[in-house]
Every structure is written in structure tokens, then in C-alpha cells.
Amino acid sequence: MRLSDIGEFGLIARFAPRFLERLPAGTVGIGDDCAVLPWTKDRRLLVTTDMLVEGVHFLRAAIPARDLGYKSLAVNLSDIAAMGGRLTAAFLSLGIPACVEVEWLDAFFRGIRDLAAAENVPLLGGDTTKSPGPLVINLAVLGAARRGRIKFRSGARPGDAVVVTGSLGDSAAGLRVVLEKRPRGRDEAALVRRHNRPRPHIPEGAWLAGRKAVTAMMDVSDGIDSDLRRIMERSDCGAAVNLDALPLSALLRRTARRYGWDERELAAAGGEDYCLLATVRRDASAETAAAFERAFGRPLVRIGTITAAGDGLRYFAGGRPAALRRRGFDHFTSKV
Amino acid sequence: MRLSDIGEFGLIARFAPRFLERLPAGTVGIGDDCAVLPWTKDRRLLVTTDMLVEGVHFLRAAIPARDLGYKSLAVNLSDIAAMGGRLTAAFLSLGIPACVEVEWLDAFFRGIRDLAAAENVPLLGGDTTKSPGPLVINLAVLGAARRGRIKFRSGARPGDAVVVTGSLGDSAAGLRVVLEKRPRGRDEAALVRRHNRPRPHIPEGAWLAGRKAVTAMMDVSDGIDSDLRRIMERSDCGAAVNLDALPLSALLRRTARRYGWDERELAAAGGEDYCLLATVRRDASAETAAAFERAFGRPLVRIGTITAAGDGLRYFAGGRPAALRRRGFDHFTSKV
Numbered sequence: 001m002r003l004s005d006i007g008e009f010g011l012i013a014r015f016a017p018r019f020l021e022r023l024p025a026g027t028v029g030i031g032d033d034c035a036v037l038p039w040t041k042d043r044r045l046l047v048t049t050d051m052l053v054e055g056v057h058f059l060r061a062a063i064p065a066r067d068l069g070y071k072s073l074a075v076n077l078s079d080i081a082a083m084g085g086r087l088t089a090a091f092l093s094l095g096i097p098a099c100v101e102v103e104w105l106d107a108f109f110r111g112i113r114d115l116a117a118a119e120n121v122p123l124l125g126g127d128t129t130k131s132p133g134p135l136v137i138n139l140a141v142l143g144a145a146r147r148g149r150i151k152f153r154s155g156a157r158p159g160d161a162v163v164v165t166g167s168l169g170d171s172a173a174g175l176r177v178v179l180e181k182r183p184r185g186r187d188e189a190a191l192v193r194r195h196n197r198p199r200p201h202i203p204e205g206a207w208l209a210g211r212k213a214v215t216a217m218m219d220v221s222d223g224i225d226s227d228l229r230r231i232m233e234r235s236d237c238g239a240a241v242n243l244d245a246l247p248l249s250a251l252l253r254r255t256a257r258r259y260g261w262d263e264r265e266l267a268a269a270g271g272e273d274y275c276l277l278a279t280v281r282r283d284a285s286a287e288t289a290a291a292f293e294r295a296f297g298r299p300l301v302r303i304g305t306i307t308a309a310g311d312g313l314r315y316f317a318g319g320r321p322a323a324l325r326r327r328g329f330d331h332f333t334s335k336v
Numbered sequence: 337m338r339l340s341d342i343g344e345f346g347l348i349a350r351f352a353p354r355f356l357e358r359l360p361a362g363t364v365g366i367g368d369d370c371a372v373l374p375w376t377k378d379r380r381l382l383v384t385t386d387m388l389v390e391g392v393h394f395l396r397a398a399i400p401a402r403d404l405g406y407k408s409l410a411v412n413l414s415d416i417a418a419m420g421g422r423l424t425a426a427f428l429s430l431g432i433p434a435c436v437e438v439e440w441l442d443a444f445f446r447g448i449r450d451l452a453a454a455e456n457v458p459l460l461g462g463d464t465t466k467s468p469g470p471l472v473i474n475l476a477v478l479g480a481a482r483r484g485r486i487k488f489r490s491g492a493r494p495g496d497a498v499v500v501t502g503s504l505g506d507s508a509a510g511l512r513v514v515l516e517k518r519p520r521g522r523d524e525a526a527l528v529r530r531h532n533r534p535r536p537h538i539p540e541g542a543w544l545a546g547r548k549a550v551t552a553m554m555d556v557s558d559g560i561d562s563d564l565r566r567i568m569e570r571s572d573c574g575a576a577v578n579l580d581a582l583p584l585s586a587l588l589r590r591t592a593r594r595y596g597w598d599e600r601e602l603a604a605a606g607g608e609d610y611c612l613l614a615t616v617r618r619d620a621s622a623e624t625a626a627a628f629e630r631a632f633g634r635p636l637v638r639i640g641t642i643t644a645a646g647d648g649l650r651y652f653a654g655g656r657p658a659a660l661r662r663r664g665f666d667h668f669t670s671k672v
Contacts, residue, residue, distance in 0.1 A: 001437060001438040001439065002434070002437060002438070003432060003434065003436065003437075003438060003441075003466070004434065005438075006438060008464055008465070011438075011441070011464055012464065014438070015441070015445050018445065018449055019449070019452070019458065019459040019460075022458075023458055023460075024458060027425075027458065027460065028460075029458065029459070029460040029461060030459075030460065030461050030462070034461070035425065035427070035460035035461040037424065037425060037460070037478070039375065039376075040375075040376055045381075045478075047425070047427060047460065047461060047476075047478070048461070049427045049428075049429050049461065049462055049463055049474070049476055050429070050463050051429035051430070051431055051463045051464075051465050051472070051474060052465075053431045053465055053466070053467050053468070053469075053472070054468075055468040055469075056431075056465055056466055056467065056468060057465070088373065089363075089371070089373060089383070091371070091383060091385045091476060092385075093385050093386070093387035093474050094387070095387055095389045095392075095472055096339060098338070098339065098340065100339065101337060101338065101339075102337040102338070102339060102341075102342060102347075102350070103337065105339075105347070105351070109351050109354065113354055113355070116355070122355065122358075122359055122360060122363065122365065123355040123365070123366075124355075124359075124363065124364075124365045124366065124371035124373070124383065125365060125366050125370070125371040125383065125384070125385065126366070126385055127385055127386050127387045127474075128344055128347055128348065128387075129344070129387050129388075129389055129392055129393070130339070130389070130392055131389050131392065131469070131470065131472070132389070132390075132391040132392060132469065132470055133389075133391075133467070133468065133469015133470045134467065134468055134469045136387070136389070136431055136467070136472045136474075138385070138387060138429050138463075138474040140383075140385055140427060140476035142373070142381075142383070
């Protein structure tokens, strides 16, 4: 049987159960943004790991080395943010093709250090080896969270508001600028920067994790069309998303208009936004949004509602049912 | 500048200092078998990560999938053993070429589970992606150790005895059986098994870490010719090794005789033994060895003595200076 027959999620579904038996007390294994382990009486240890492979997750010719270093760390920090954690330490493994020069690595490590310094997370170790194929980057990141202040994908209930902590689609538009080799005006350059140097929403995650009304949380890595389905699956519920409510930056709107791109498609299915997707109890959603805006000076944007199990993910626009042309991303079944 | 000009250790020497500034209190970063972080008042968290790349660390045609799974976890558990830790959790990232079948992955995960179950270490998470090149396996493993009961590479002092916890060279001989396509008699099969399914010396490591007389410790991954140099470098000392004293299994002796292999060369420079290499204060080395033998029913074998800084690594045989033909291994400068 080929991997492309079952896909990444099929693969995980096949193997995860074997490793979910007999977990130690206080431990959460495979299935969320991070694993959770006991630490002290009041604290839990969060662990996440991500592998980025050249030709699958990035093209070395299409992203500066410094941005790639920055982004590799950012996507892992975002997983800690998604559980509401603070950052503890990072570990880097690199498989390096012979053609990569030391100067390229200098810039790559500078990018890692840019974000590590900004977020105050030490790089404490790792491994380096040569690779006869693509450049391979693996990060493992540890974080910490107060017990009882960790949000999972599994807590959403029908009626909950679906919210996001930032605008959607900028990153996907930035990738499209790169892939379509669009001229780099100021807008295009800004979108590419959003794609190359995403900001992990660490403070937003910690803040949301501290609110009892927040029932589920994860980060937006594959696009809400993909990511919201994971909350639905873990929480056994459906969802309705209002495409008119997706938060789009002025930058994205202008650029989409310029090139005739479908801005909602980019926002819903593009991915790599690395803001947070959360669900909030209906009775507290207005108050939570107001408090978020006071804390961060930006809105917590409601994009939809959790519905009953079996409803699936439904989209609406202009008050009527709508559909996306593109679906979420699966590395194993995609042709990219 | 090419990576092959500076090698793996040159690369680490170039980048590690940038990440060793301003570490949090109680934290040990890059440079030992594991990083060490504060956990509870009395406990420390150990973290190690290793990347294994097809064509560099293994050949998929030369090792059964189940053994590869087992070994990938074993080499990481060995790093926890090297610091004296107990095992807490493991995390796996896999980059999978399209040609790998699901049945192969079934066997690979079975091998991981064999060792995870035997050592009682849960696999709590990871990442899977496709790879357009080689199969890439990254493990990150967490362990725990009592504060003050962690051994580093940096504590060796002139006069200390150099000891190992198991026989050397079996694994290298097993690899040679595979690469030279030797007929698989009972001896050859046993050596291949030693290469494919190394036993991490977790109990031995915890035991040695509990002895004050043990001054430095690491695991034997690249062969003592390479590994002892790392203790020398971190401890600022030299070493003298008696090649006559290297512990060789009867299996290795017989097989080396059969094929005309240099058994001492395999033992000193072959690598992948995954037993432990330690240094013990001279005044306590006999007592430590006797207690080790009572505890494990096997000897703690003295192979040499730590000498003054500047002496380098010197070999002796038959009471006279001797030399190895082969030197330790560096992935970036080697042609393999």
C-alpha cells in the first residue's frame, strides 16, 4: 500500500493508537498541537516537534536563508502558543546537502537567533548531519503552562463562537507572489515577509488560555478549512463559517484585486497564517472579544459558530451557503 | 566555504557559541550528550535529539525496517543513559519518500514500539511529512535525573581510569558483515543483530551517575577513538589507551580471525557500540569496578588512563606505543 493512498492523517490514524495505550498519569500524547507532560505540581511541560523538508515545505531558492531560519523556529513556537504555553527551550536538527555553503548556514542561524532572542527562548542543542538529498530541518520546542490553563482541540461545543487572533490569507498571498514571480512592489514585499517571518501568537495564546470561556484552541498552519476540521474531529462537532467575516488585511485586499486572486480562498484554505483559531462559549464571546481588544489593541474576530456533530464544515456568504474551490493540504496526497 | 572544509565539529564550533550566551540558570546547552534544564527542586530534565538520514546513517536495503525503528530510538535513549538519566518520553519526526510502503512503516513502528515498551518510554508525538529524497528520521527524547547525579564530559582529571560498560567492536563487525555481504552463519547474524538492535545502557548509566568517583561519562557512538577525544577536549586533558585491554567478545574474535579483520581497529574506531565510556577517580576505580560487577554480573573494563592536557590520545599495545590506522568518523568530511 502506498502512502499517497492513505495520506498524512491516515498514517497518523494508523499508528497513533499503538502509542496511546498506557500513557503515564497527567500525560497527553499524539493528537494536539503539543504533547503535555507533568512537570511540577502546578506546571505542565509542553513538547512539539516539526520537520521541514526542502521541496515540500520550502524552496531554498525562494526564501532567504535568514528568513528560513526564522520561520523554522516560528512554526514550532506557534504550536506552544496554540496550547497557551510560555517558551522554555528549542532544539534543532539539520540535514545539510553538500552544496550548502557555510555562509548560507551563517544566515540561517542568524534567522533562528533573531526569533530566539526576540522571544527569549534558548537553543539548547541539536544535531547536524549531511544529507544526500534535500535540506531537512527539524525543530523540537519545549514550553510550560499552568495546569488547568492548557487548551486542547477537543473542547469545542455546539453554539461556541469560532474566532481567530489575526488576519488570514496574507501568508498564502505572499507565497503566491513568490511562486508566480510577481514584481516586488511594497505590498508584494510585505506579503512575502508575512509568509517568510510569521509571528507566533505567544502572548495571545497565553491570554486566551487563561480564559475559562475559551473551549478549544489550535494554530492556523494549514488554513482554517483544514484546521477547523481537526477541532471538529477532536471535539465531535460541526462548524459554520461566514466567509464574509474572515479578517482580511487591506494589503491582501489590494493585492488580490490587482492580480484577480480570490481573497477568501486564500484566507480560508491558504494556510501558514500562524495566528490562533479558538472557540469561545457563546455567553462569554462578546465579553472575551472586548477584553482581547483592550489587551492587544486588535480585534478577536468571530468567523463562525460550532454546530452539531454530523453537520460537517459549512460555509456561508451573503447569508447563503457557499463553497470553497480549494481544500486543505495533505503533504502525502498533494502533487506539490 | 564548503561544509566539508570545516566538518561537523567545525560547524558546531562555529555556531554553538552564539547560542551559549545568557542561558537560564541551571541550564546546560550545546556540547554534551544531552541538554540539562531545571525541572523540580531535586530533578533535572534531560533532552537529546538525533537525525538519521538514509544513505548517511543507514541503507534501507541493508537493515530490516523493524530493526531500523528499534535502532533509531535506541541511539537516542543511549544519550540519556550517557548522562545518567531515566527515560521520560520520545518524539518522532519522519520524512518519508513516496516509494516507502505502508507495510514497511508498519514494521518500522513495530521496532520503535519493541524498544519503547521494553524501556517503558512513551512515544508522545511527532511529525510526518513526505520527503523528495532520502528517508529522514528524527528522534527527540526527554529524560530525568536527580540534581547532582548527572555526569558530563567535562569532569575527567589526569590519573582517572578510563572504563567502558560493554564490549567494543561487535557493532562495527556487524556492519562489515552487511557491507561485505558475508554469509550469515550464526556468528555473523549475531554481530549484525548487535549492529541493528543496540541496547542502550540505561541502568548502567544511572548506576554510574550515582557514584561520586565517576568524573565524566558519554556513550560510545563514533568509537572510543573519536568519543574519548571529546571527553579530552571538554575536560582539557589527554589519555592513554591500552589496546590490549579493549574488551572484545568471543564472537568478534572468532569472526575477525575468520575474515582477517583487525579486531582492535574495529573495537577502537568502529563505533555504534552504545555502551558507556566513563572516567573514574584513581583511588576509587577498583572498588567501583567491583561494585559494578556485583550489580550487573559483567565487568566494568578499564581500557586506559586520563593524562595531562597536551598529551593527546596515545595508544599502547604490548607495553609499547601503538597507532590505529583508521581515525574516528566525521559525516561532513567522510566520503561515505
